Amino acid sequence: VQLQASGGGLVQSGGSLRLSCVASGRTFSNYNMAWFRRAPGKEREFVSAISWSGNIGHYADSVKGRFTISRDNAKNTVYLQMNSLKPEDTAVYYCASPLYSTAVVLRGRLEYAYWGQGTQVTVSS
Numbered sequence: 001v002q003l004q005a006s007g008g009g010l011v012q013s014g015g016s017l018r019l020s021c022v023a024s025g026r027t028f029s030n031y032n033m034a035w036f037r038r039a040p041g042k043e044r045e046f047v048s049a050i051s052w053s054g055n056i057g058h059y060a061d062s063v064k065g066r067f068t069i070s071r072d073n074a075k076n077t078v079y080l081q082m083n084s085l086k087p088e089d090t091a092v093y094y095c096a097s098p099l100y101s102t103a104v105v106l107r108g109r110l111e112y113a114y115w116g117q118g119t120q121v122t123v124s125s
Contacts, residue, residue, distance in 0.1 A: 001025040001114040005095045008119030011085055015123070019080040021095030021116055029073035030101045034112060035080045037091035037121075044094070046107045048080060058105050063089075085123045092118040 007019040019035070034049035048069040049058045057069045068081040078095060096112035106112070 001097060003095050003097060003114055003116035005093065005116035005119040008093060008121045010122045010124065013085060013087055013123055013125050015085050016081070016083045017085065017121060019082070019093055019095075019119060019121075021078045021080075023076045023078070023095075023097060028076040031097050032102065032105050033069075033071060033078040034096045034106070035069065035078075035093055036096055036109060036112075037089075037093045038118075039088075039091040042091075044109055046109065047093070049105045049107060050078065051105050052101065056105055058107060082121070085121075087123045087125045090121060090123050092120050094118045 002024045003021055005021045011017055030052055032051050035047040036044050037047050038044040046060050047063055048067055050069045050071055054071045066084045071078040095116040097114040098111055099113035
């Protein structure tokens with residue numbers, strides 16, 4: 001399984017970015033997907049996750065109402081639309097996929113076996 005994240009960049013506070021993650025190596029539509037991030041000096045933390053069908057989305061409290069996760073199973077791609085960005089959103093963002101297909105959308109970092117290479121998001125004040 002390979003995950004390729006892209007879409008990061010430098011943006012001013014209040015701006016927007018859309019991250020993409022293309023998956024390959026297995027049937028994408030069978031698996032939930034997630035985004036995590038790691039800020040300088042901090043541990044990797046959960047941002048958002050989406051069910052295999054795209055019908056269920058979960059968000060960290062810190063991004064709820066500002067970020068939207070979605071997926072296009074025909075394109076093997078999961079997206080993270082980030083609006084109203086804040087300097088504290090600055091981090092490397094990683095997409096992730098679990099080892100097994102589950103009905104429950106998971107938030108724990110240890111629940112995910114496959115990780116993209118990360119894409120840097122920098123929000124200036």
